[in-house]
Each structure stands twice: as C-alpha cells, then as structure tokens.
Amino acid sequence: MSVWARPLRVVLAALMVAAGLTAAPQGASAADPPPSPNVHVFYYSWYGNPATYGQYRHWQQGGHTPPADVGANLYPKLGAYDSGDYAGAVAQHMQWIRQSGAGVLVYSWWGQNSYEDNLATGVLAAAAAQGLKVAWHLEPYAGRTAASTVADINYLNTRYGASPAYYRDAAHGNRPAFYVFESLLISDWSAIAPLKSSNIILAQTTDTSKVAGFGGMYTYDGIAGSTAPGWANASAFCKANGLVWAPSVAPGYLDDRAVPGNTTPTVGRANGATYDLQWNNALNPATGGLPDWVSITSFNEWHEGSSIEPAHATPPAGFGYQTFDGAYGLTGAAAETAYLTRTRYWATEFANRSGPGDVVPPTVPGNLTVTGKTSTSVSLSWTASTDNVAVVGYTVYQELGAVDNVVASPTGTSVTLNGLTPATAYSYYVRARDAAGAISGPSNTVTATTDPASPTVNLALNRPAVASSGNGGFPPGNAVDGNAGSYWESANNAFPQTLTVDLGGAQPVSRVALKLPPGWGARTQQIAVHGSTDGVTWQPLSAASGRLFDPATANTVTIPATATVRYVRLTITSNTGWPAGQISEFEVYGGGTVDTQPPSAPGNLTVTAKTQTTVSLSWTASTDNVGVTGYRVLRNGTQVGTASGTSYTVSGLAPGSAHTFTVTAQDGAGLVSGPSNAVTVTTDPAGNVNLAAGRPTAESGHVQSYGSGNITDGNRDTYWESPNNAWPQWAQVDLGSSTALSRLVLKLPAPASWATRSQTLSVLGSDDGITWRTLVPSGTYTFNPATGNTVTLTFAVTPTRHVRVVVTGNTGWPAGQLSELEAYAS
Incomplete structure (x- = not known):
C-alpha cells in the first residue's frame, strides 16, 4: 500500500515457484453462487483524473506523467481512472469484484474528511448494487493514535452504518470489521478494548504479544504470503482465544516504477503460481489451517503491482509495462481477467474446505407483485419463505442479464425502490436468505414501468452527483439529498467549479431550481447550465449569468433549461458571498402529460402448438391511446414471459402437466390492461425424449x-x-x-x-x-x-x-x- 513514500515491509527472499498450473475456470455469471462473505479484498479510492477530480491524483507517483505514463509496472484496463467516477470505473470495479467471488472489499480509509472518506458514500452505493459489503482499512494518517482510532470507528459506524453495503459478519455477532494497517506503530492500544464486543478490530501482525484488545489478526504483506512466516502460530492463537484470523494473499509484488531505486525484494507472478502458492498457504493445515477470512492484497494497489484488477493486454508502448499474458495459460485479452477468475476458484475451494454448515436454503418467495409505482419509485410485495432454521431476510434483484444488480435487502416481505428514472421499464425478482448464507431460488419476475415525469417531480433527487472539487465535509451528494440545510461547497479561491448530476437516462428537462440554506445572507453566483446525453459532449442550456440568491425569495433561483439530456452541469465562475461554488439543492424538473388510459385487453388467446415441455400461444393485438409497448404472458396467474408481438412460446414445462394461460398488454406509461380470455392446456405425456437436447x-x-x-x-x-x-x-x-x-x-x-x-x-x-x-x-x-x-x-x-x-x-x-x-x- 504505497502512498508517496515506500512503506516498510518485511523483507523476505523471493520464492521461485514452479509453473505448469491448471487453466482457470470460466468467469462469473448470473448463475454463479453469491460472492463469499469470508473472502475480503483491499480496495483503494485514492485515484483521480482531470475529467472527474480536476487533475491527476496518485497516478503520477514516482515522477510519472499520466495518462499514458503512470506509477505502476502494469497498466489498468480502465486507464488512469478516477475513484469518484461512480457510474464508470467504480461500477465496473464492483462488477469485477463480484465476478471474482470476493464478497467484501476492505476500503482504504485515511481519516475523517480525507479524500477517500469523501468518496466512501459513492463506493458503498456501487457495492450495494452488486450485493457486496464494505469493511474498513484504517491507514496510518498523520496524528493517528489509539484514541483517534476509537473516534474513527465510532464515526464510520455512525456515518455509514445505515448503508446496505456496510459489512457485518453474521458468524461473529453481526459486528463490522476494521483492519488497522501498521498497528505496531502504536504501542498502547488499550483504548480500543471497550469496542471489542461490538466491533472486529484486526491488528496487522503475527506477533501474538501485540494484539491485546484486538479482535483478530491479518498480515497484508504480499511478499510474506509466499513463505507464511508465523502463520501457524498466529492461527492457533486466534482459534484458542476466539479471535479472527485473516491471512493475506497476493498475486505478486513489484513497485519499480512507483518507487524508483527501491531495494525491497519483488515477487514475480510466475503466471499465477505465486497467487496459488499463497492461497495454498492460507488454507494449508501446516501453515495454520482454515482461517476465518482470507484477505487479498489487493484489488487495485497498482503502485505495488499486487492488483487482481484487470491489467491492459496492450498498454501504452514505450514505458516498459508488464501484462498478465501467460497467467493460467491465457494470453491477450483473455488474460486480463485471469486473476478475477482464479480468485473465484479459490473462493469456492475455501468454501468447500470449510464445510457445508447449514446448507438447506429457504423456500422460494412466492407471488411477487407490483403494489404501486410513481415516476421515480416501484413498490413490491411477496409471500414469505420458510427455512429449516429461519429466514433472516430477502434480496431484491434488478434483472439485467449476465450479472443482475442487488437493489435492496429488506427483512420483511415488501419494499419500495426509489430513485428510478421516469417512464422506464424495470424487472425485479426476489431470493430469500438464512443466517448461514444459504440462498433460495428466484421468485417470479415482475416488470413495472415508472410513470412519466411531471413538472412537480425532481428528477435529480438522490441521483449520483459529482463535482470538480469538494471542501471538507460538504460533498456533492448534499446537493441532491432533498435537504436544503446541507450543501456542497467547492475548493476555495479556485474558479471555475462544476457540479454535475446524472439523471440515469435521457429525460425531457424544462427547468433547473437551485437553492442555498434558507438562513444564509444574499449572494450572487455567476452560473451557466449545460446538458449532455453521454457525459462527454455538452450543449448550453442557459448562458452564464449572475444568479441572485436572496433570503426574501427563500434563497432559490429558477433557470429555464429546455432539452432532452441525461447529465445536467452547473459551471460556477464567481460568488459574492464566499470564494467558492455553493449549492444546497440542485433540482431538475421535466414536463409532459401523464397517460392514465390502459390498453385494451388482448383478444382471442389461442394455443397454436404444444409438445411435452412447451406451449405456443397467439392472440389479437391490443389498442392504446398512446401505444402498446408489449405483452405479459401469465401461467396460472404468475408472469412467465414478455412478448413484443402477438405470439409467445412457453418452455420448460413438465410433460403431462396442465396449465392455464392469460395475456395482458402494457403501454409506455406502465399501464396494464385487463387479462385476455384464459386457455387451459395439458402438455404431451412423457416419452422416450431427450429432455437435454439443445438446452443451455x-x-x-x-x-x-x-x-x-x-x-x-x-x-x-x-x-x-x-x-x-x-x-x-x-x-x-x-x-x-x-x-x-x-x-x-x-x-x-x-x-x-x-x-x-x-x-x-x-x-x-x-x-x-x-x-x-x-x-x-x-x-x-x-x-x-x-x-x-x-x-x-x-x-x-x-x-x-x-x-x-x-x-x-x-x-x-x-x-x-x-x-x-x-x-x-x-
């Protein structure tokens, strides 16, 4: 975990590892098991680039000049990305971490109001979208003490603890986890003892005499994992004293470009053999046996060459970059994700060796139904699942394809999903989960189209917001949280500044409303408004002008801005009240007529063919005042498919089984017709037919x-x-x-x-x-x-x-x- 100087590391002789490994398994898909809560990966949010942060941050370590020349021996697949690019780089990171099978990212955190602290909310939201959890890596910032660490842990629990992505270990009393890097720099940790019952605090050491008050031990060192010094003793001590043992494994270590002239040994990847060796050490009885968790150094610590994040197969020429070419027998683009795939293999192996525990999953949730919707929300309910022990909650997925997004984790049998895009179709299903982490099969899928935008709907409410800079505890998210008392403030004395909101999809926009806190004095800010459909090309919506925020008018400014755009950006070039850009609420409004008339019911539903496992249906088209967008096919009252035309074949049925089908129509506003006539049909009886023929x-x-x-x-x-x-x-x-x-x-x-x-x-x-x-x-x-x-x-x-x-x-x-x-x- 290099910062701007090389940290101290245990110096070990590099170990030569024999080649000849097996090929890596296939990548993750929607059918893969959920990511493992016992595989943790260290994650870094310290990067910046001009497009988001306003300048490069961290990539220039070692005297380099990004974007082509970065302080790393491998070049990221995503280039010199920005850790605040939540919809781009961060969302991709979360998909990759889920693909790797790791269920917890350990967030590198450098103190309250640090750069990384101000990005944490966006990373938690991106992690939640992929069903991942976030623990914390408490870094040795200037002035860190045992007492400040206690304050930091309380701060993190209070500020972020309500996030659905906040990690709590079900196997250890639902306590959150905090890894303390370089814990040996502080000799007296007695101040943390009162936190032990409600938090898992891990010391970075294998010295069992240095962990009084701590709840566990980890190693982080990507070099030591090849020989596992002291691991067996540390593991035994943790098991004997009820502590968590979380040894760290790494694919390699190389920081020549980030720290020119270094003398610390490097560890080559050996085409994946190093990573396999360290994982074997983590799970091997001779080096401690099965741990509670395995921690991976790292997902994206590029400066030390320890990342499993995909590295570009064709990096910029002339800088001497390495690639993952040859890893596990893969070459070119196929090798870019080799370490993600191998991590999933080891995560599965870890789970298999750990034993099944409670492996009986809950029953499938029943009768998932849309109970309400608005232009920005959908409400769902379902019937409860049962379990041999107990159902502890449900996971709601948005159906997207290969990898579906986790959008909510309620404990009850209903949920309202907010922050959606108007006039947009969303498909959802639900799984139940028990305390052992066993997951039920999926419920039926329901599709709902949100209502069209109306002039009274704030399209920017709770949408992702980014800024060219931030000042202290005033992040851009404050401008879209619906609270006029909280606000975004840019860096001081550094105009121009920008504030951008992502509406989630192209929307008809008619006006922008800007607010400052009601109790503030009058001030004038010079503000221009621009819009974009892709976040790259911008069009002016309102030219730069002095906008007066006056307490007499509730410190509110309304700006006409007519266009169809996804992104809306404010550019602020001056402020008479403070030398920075300031906005407490950035509201965007659309327009249009609300469609309240549903389509007519489809007619003449007919069975046109059937086999042992399929039934083919056709019907006559529905009509609508605006337009029919599709049809829903229901079997025994539960939706089993959608069709854009007037025919559909239902597959996967049991031979000789009876089914009753109906069809409904849907328009662009999400309004659904009444049902068609019902038809009842029995599939052909079973015979000597190969049921696997042509199946996936x-x-x-x-x-x-x-x-x-x-x-x-x-x-x-x-x-x-x-x-x-x-x-x-x-x-x-x-x-x-x-x-x-x-x-x-x-x-x-x-x-x-x-x-x-x-x-x-x-x-x-x-x-x-x-x-x-x-x-x-x-x-x-x-x-x-x-x-x-x-x-x-x-x-x-x-x-x-x-x-x-x-x-x-x-x-x-x-x-x-x-x-x-x-x-x-x-």
Whole structure:
C-alpha cells in the first residue's frame, strides 16, 4: 500500500515457484453462487483524473506523467481512472469484484474528511448494487493514535452504518470489521478494548504479544504470503482465544516504477503460481489451517503491482509495462481477467474446505407483485419463505442479464425502490436468505414501468452527483439529498467549479431550481447550465449569468433549461458571498402529460402448438391511446414471459402437466390492461425424449474449442473436454424447469475413433443452480467401443432442473470428456 513514500515491509527472499498450473475456470455469471462473505479484498479510492477530480491524483507517483505514463509496472484496463467516477470505473470495479467471488472489499480509509472518506458514500452505493459489503482499512494518517482510532470507528459506524453495503459478519455477532494497517506503530492500544464486543478490530501482525484488545489478526504483506512466516502460530492463537484470523494473499509484488531505486525484494507472478502458492498457504493445515477470512492484497494497489484488477493486454508502448499474458495459460485479452477468475476458484475451494454448515436454503418467495409505482419509485410485495432454521431476510434483484444488480435487502416481505428514472421499464425478482448464507431460488419476475415525469417531480433527487472539487465535509451528494440545510461547497479561491448530476437516462428537462440554506445572507453566483446525453459532449442550456440568491425569495433561483439530456452541469465562475461554488439543492424538473388510459385487453388467446415441455400461444393485438409497448404472458396467474408481438412460446414445462394461460398488454406509461380470455392446456405425456437436447449448458472449464455446448447439440462427434490434470471437473445442463428424471445416457465419440476408457464420475441435481444433491454417487464407468462408447445411469425418479456430471478421473486422457449428455424421464 504505497502512498508517496515506500512503506516498510518485511523483507523476505523471493520464492521461485514452479509453473505448469491448471487453466482457470470460466468467469462469473448470473448463475454463479453469491460472492463469499469470508473472502475480503483491499480496495483503494485514492485515484483521480482531470475529467472527474480536476487533475491527476496518485497516478503520477514516482515522477510519472499520466495518462499514458503512470506509477505502476502494469497498466489498468480502465486507464488512469478516477475513484469518484461512480457510474464508470467504480461500477465496473464492483462488477469485477463480484465476478471474482470476493464478497467484501476492505476500503482504504485515511481519516475523517480525507479524500477517500469523501468518496466512501459513492463506493458503498456501487457495492450495494452488486450485493457486496464494505469493511474498513484504517491507514496510518498523520496524528493517528489509539484514541483517534476509537473516534474513527465510532464515526464510520455512525456515518455509514445505515448503508446496505456496510459489512457485518453474521458468524461473529453481526459486528463490522476494521483492519488497522501498521498497528505496531502504536504501542498502547488499550483504548480500543471497550469496542471489542461490538466491533472486529484486526491488528496487522503475527506477533501474538501485540494484539491485546484486538479482535483478530491479518498480515497484508504480499511478499510474506509466499513463505507464511508465523502463520501457524498466529492461527492457533486466534482459534484458542476466539479471535479472527485473516491471512493475506497476493498475486505478486513489484513497485519499480512507483518507487524508483527501491531495494525491497519483488515477487514475480510466475503466471499465477505465486497467487496459488499463497492461497495454498492460507488454507494449508501446516501453515495454520482454515482461517476465518482470507484477505487479498489487493484489488487495485497498482503502485505495488499486487492488483487482481484487470491489467491492459496492450498498454501504452514505450514505458516498459508488464501484462498478465501467460497467467493460467491465457494470453491477450483473455488474460486480463485471469486473476478475477482464479480468485473465484479459490473462493469456492475455501468454501468447500470449510464445510457445508447449514446448507438447506429457504423456500422460494412466492407471488411477487407490483403494489404501486410513481415516476421515480416501484413498490413490491411477496409471500414469505420458510427455512429449516429461519429466514433472516430477502434480496431484491434488478434483472439485467449476465450479472443482475442487488437493489435492496429488506427483512420483511415488501419494499419500495426509489430513485428510478421516469417512464422506464424495470424487472425485479426476489431470493430469500438464512443466517448461514444459504440462498433460495428466484421468485417470479415482475416488470413495472415508472410513470412519466411531471413538472412537480425532481428528477435529480438522490441521483449520483459529482463535482470538480469538494471542501471538507460538504460533498456533492448534499446537493441532491432533498435537504436544503446541507450543501456542497467547492475548493476555495479556485474558479471555475462544476457540479454535475446524472439523471440515469435521457429525460425531457424544462427547468433547473437551485437553492442555498434558507438562513444564509444574499449572494450572487455567476452560473451557466449545460446538458449532455453521454457525459462527454455538452450543449448550453442557459448562458452564464449572475444568479441572485436572496433570503426574501427563500434563497432559490429558477433557470429555464429546455432539452432532452441525461447529465445536467452547473459551471460556477464567481460568488459574492464566499470564494467558492455553493449549492444546497440542485433540482431538475421535466414536463409532459401523464397517460392514465390502459390498453385494451388482448383478444382471442389461442394455443397454436404444444409438445411435452412447451406451449405456443397467439392472440389479437391490443389498442392504446398512446401505444402498446408489449405483452405479459401469465401461467396460472404468475408472469412467465414478455412478448413484443402477438405470439409467445412457453418452455420448460413438465410433460403431462396442465396449465392455464392469460395475456395482458402494457403501454409506455406502465399501464396494464385487463387479462385476455384464459386457455387451459395439458402438455404431451412423457416419452422416450431427450429432455437435454439443445438446452443451455455450463462447465468448470474447457480446452480449445471443446466447450460444454457440444454435449447437448445432438452430434456425438463434437465433445466437451475439460482442462487437463485439474480434477475435479464438471459439465452441466439446464432443463429449464424442475423435470422428473430417472435415466441419463452419457456418450463419447463414435467407437471407430475413440478407444476404451473409464471415467470416475458422479451426478448432481439442483433446482436453482446453487444448492446441489447427489443423484448418482461417484463410481467408475467404462466407455467401450463394443457397447457404443455409451454409459447409461439410472436412479429413482427425481424432479430436477440442473444436471451436473462431475468427473474426477479418466484412464484415457487426463481430463473430463463427454460428447453427449442425454436426460430422460424414464
């Protein structure tokens, strides 16, 4: 964690690590398990650039000249980004951290009202959007003492504790976590003892004589992780005394460009071998056994070359940058995310070795319903889930595609989601969770379109806001919080200054209202207003002019500004009352007529075809005073799909099952028609049909072009082959819904080309892709040309949606191999 001078580190001899690692598993997707609350990654918000902060910050360490020339031996995939770019770099960071499987980012914090402190609210919001949590890395700022650390912890709990992203460890009394970097710089920590019962405070040491009053220990050192000095003793001490042990692992250490002329040893990445070695040390009984948490040094400490954040495969030429090329056998762009993928592998391995605990998930929440909406909010409710122990809460997701956003974590069965964009469609589903972290399957999905904007709706309320600078505790978020008593103030004596709000999408804008606190004296600020649809190209909405804020008119200024824009920016060049830009409320208003007329009901709903697992429907079009935007298809009263036209095929149904369908229409205002006529249909009965044919697949990994999609394509000459020498490996198929199965047929390519081999394998089943049960226990099965290179597995009739074949050995090739995975009801 370099600052502007090189910190002290334990100097260890670099360890040469043998190459020849296994290929990394595939990346994260919506089907992956939730990120692990026991894998923590150190995160740095100290970067700045001219586009957001007004100048470069930290990238120039070591005398470099960004953006092409930065103080790091690797170049970020995102370039010289700004830590205040919440919608850009920070949002991408949170997606990457979720992809890595780490559930907690440990935020580098440099004291109250520091640069990093003023960015924390935006980072917490971005973390919450990805279902991540935030703990705190208390850095050694000037004047830090044990007493000031107590004040800091109380401040952080008070200021940020209400955030849904604020980390509290369910396994240790729901206490928040604070890592104290360079704790050995202070000899007397007795002042923190009263905080121990309600907080987890970790000392950076393995010296067990230096942790009185602390609640745990961590190491941070990215060099020491290769030899784990003192780890076994520290782990044993923590277990014996009820403390948290959180050893730190790193992919490497290199700071030549950030600290020219340094003499500290470096640790090469060895194409990923260093990272694997340190993870093995963290989990190895010989070096302490399973810890409570594993802390990763780091996500983005670029100056020390310890980051797992993607590094650019083609960095600016002429500066001697390294890349991740070769990591885990990957090259080029594929290598950029290699360490994210490998982190997910180790997070999963950590969870598997830790044991299952309570693995029974809650039941799926039922009957998710939209109970109300406005132009900026949607209200939802659902029926409660049940659990073998207890349901502790629910997680509400906005459905986006590959990675869905977590938007709320209520404890009850209803929620109102605010801050939405007017006249915009949003889709949501809900999962239940228990105290052990087991997650239910998803509820039905509902789609709601927010009402159009009206002249009385403040489009900027609680939207993301950024400024060219901030002064003390007066961040830009104060200007959009709905409280005229709080305000944003820029740096003093440094005009011009800008304040920008992101409305979330292009909106018709008609006016801007600006306020200062009601009790302030009169002043005039020279202000221009600009708008943009992309945040890059700006158009003038109102020319620079002296705007008088007068207590006689409630210190409010109204500025006409007509355009359709996403971003609205104020540029302030003077202020007669104070040498800085000052705004307490930045309000933006739109206009338009509210549509209150729903579409007509769709007519003549008809079944046009059916199979064992599908039903095809058609209907006549609805009409609307403005325009129909789509249709909702409901099965037994629950929405199962949407259609833009007048036909739809419902898939994933059980053979021989009865269903009643209706269809409703929706317009651009989100108004929904009455239902169509109902049709009831029974799917064809089960027969000797391969239920896996053409269905989606997933895998632990593959080599070359031998992906898992080959196992359901109906062509036995194409096949899946896993990475070599890396057991276990798996491939799976999603049947679309829970379907009764009793027989699987596994095939290899035609007997003429493939010789006899035996594979040791088991079969698992799952209803949600998260919780798995055994359908066929592990056994050795022979694929023999004399019997068609085919193996048939039978088991008791079991309803299941996801079928996974797990391979742990193969006498014919050091990898899992399948050309076809066929699933049958009988």
